[in-house]
Amino acid sequence: MSNFYDKVAGGGWLRPHDGLASFTITKVAVTLMMATLVIIYFSLLVKRFIIKTKPSPPPPGPIGLPILGHLLFIKPDFLQYVTKQSQIHGPIIKLQLGRKVYIIISSPSIAKQILKDHDAIFANRDIPVAAIKGTFGGLDIVWRSNGSELYKLRKLVVSEIMSNKSLDACYEFRRRKIQHMVKNIHGKIGSPINLSEQIFLTAFNVTINMLWGGSLNGEESKLRLEFKDQFKEFVKLMVEPIISYMFPMLRPFDLQGIESKAKKHISWLYGFFKSVIEQRRKLGEGPKMADSKDFLQQLLELKQTGDVKTSLSMKEIDAMLLNIVTGATDITFTTMEWAMTELLRRPDKLQRVVEELDAIIGDQNIVEEFHLPRLLYLEAVVKETLRIHPPTPLLMPHMPSETTVVAEKIMMLMLATLLHCFEWKLPNGRKPDVKERLHLLLSKVESLVVMPIALSSKWRHCG
Known part of the structure; x- marks a missing residue:
């Protein structure tokens, strides 16, 4: 055939x-x-x-609803809900909020692997709408995607802005504002005060002073109050639950007006930065502040280098300024508020802190930064506070360590000063409220209202 x-x-x-x-x-x-x-x-x-290479099955988790996922099941106390689900499903669970899938890690050892051993893999950010507007699409440290530009920015911040030398140069700014807080509290001895508000204002003022020192003109007080209000409104937008964030297909409609509101506030804030920078440039020909070089001066010097490897653009400088204000103020405020609350709940621990302060600082001195490395028990209190009340438990912004360095400097000095200069009581025999509210940060539901009592032995030095 x-x-x-x-x-x-x-x-x-x-x-x-x-x-x-x-x-x-x-x-x-x-x-x-x-x-x-x-x-x-x-x-x-x-x-x-x-x-x-068939994709591994997702981690276990509670049963959700189609489209909505677990949105309707999350209780107001989100962390307790997550803790309960972790006890049922294990240390790695999956939650779906709308179209967004979250993997929750409750094991310290696994969290360490992710954040330390595999940090580069998990370093990219999912940017909220307000942050996109506020950072020119993610040109800052907090929201910038992992890569060479982020590495350059972090290296510059570590070596130039957050170095010990730079932070020491700003010490007088921190010291001055914290002493101003003490004098304000002395004027309200024996009366209930909103300590949360005092902490926020002091952290904010310390941060602003470290950023641009005394470079503002005679309208400084008025501008600073307006800046504070604009800043707080912008941060509210950052932490606001956004429907279009959970359902991206709705983003073009801006149903809650988040995008337009963020644009309004950020325009004011960056306009303010621009005016401050112009004033600093005009002062550039005058005498330099050798002993008190603020962050803005250092950032502008980096811009003028002309070296691609070390220079910063104006947009990066604006975004960095907003980063530092947000990180230092919010982390300081949140952690300080929780630390004071927990110490008031545990009088024995509070007494140990006071005894340590008296032993190291004494009645005749005020707290200085050189005292802080010796305050080991107070440092342990701060670390335990960060453990049980982490400012960003969901790591949504994945706040880098560089941004929190400033917060740590402010936090320890402020907390030590408040506990050294005053005795604190809760009015009318109330107990500290520990209810939590989680948006971008884990904060208290109710502000901390307490009554300061002057200590006669320290009046001269703390008054």
Whole structure:
């Protein structure tokens, strides 16, 4: 029986006695056969590869609803809800809020692997709408995606802005504002005060002074109050639950007006930064503040270097200024508020802190930063506060350590000063409220209202 190739050769297309034709037919046959074998081989290989690399099943978690996920099941106390689900499903659970999937890690050892050993893999940020407007699409440290530009920015901040030398140069700014807080509290001795508000204002004023020192003109007080109000409103937008964040297909509609409100506040804030920078440039020809070089002065010096590896753009400087204000103020405020609350709940721990302060600082001195490394028990209190009340438990902003350095400097000095200069009582025998509210930060539901009592032995130095 003739085969297919004989029929082709004898059908008039090619003559059988033609040697070239025979060679061509053989070559085509071999080529087709080899192509078939290659296709079969790669088909099997791809099939095997797909089976081997089949996506791992997601972590376990509570059953959710279609589309909404777990939105309707999350209680007001989010962390207690997550803790309960972790006890049921294990240290790694999945929660779905709308179209957003969150993986919750409750094991310290696993969290360490993610944040330390595999930090580069998990370093990218999912930017909220307000943050996109506030950072020019993520040009800052907090929200910038992992890569060479983020590495450059972090390196500059560590080596230039947050170095011990730079922070020491700003010490007088911190000291001055904290002493101003003490004098304000002395004027309200024996009366209930909103300590949460005092802490926020002091942290904010200390941070602003560290940023641009005394470079503002005579309208400083008025501008600072307006800046504080604009800043607080912008931060509220950052922590506001956003429907379009959970359902991205709704983002073009800006249903809650978050995008337009953020644009309004950020325009004012960056306009304010611009005016401050212009004033600083005008003062640049005058005498330098060698002993009190603020952050803005250092940032502007980096911009003027002209070196691609070390220079910063004006947009990066604006975004960095907002980073420092947000990080230092919010982290200081939240942690300080929780630390004071927990100490008031545990009088024995509070007494140990006071005894340590008296032993190291004494009645005749005020707290200075050189005292802080010796306040080991107070440091342990701050660390325990951060453990049980982490400012960003969901790591939504994945706040880098560089931004929190300023907060730590302010926090320890302020907390030590408040506990050294005053005795604190809760009015009307009330107990400290420990209800939590979680948005971007884990804060208290109710402000901390307490009554300061002057200590006669320290009046002269703390008054």
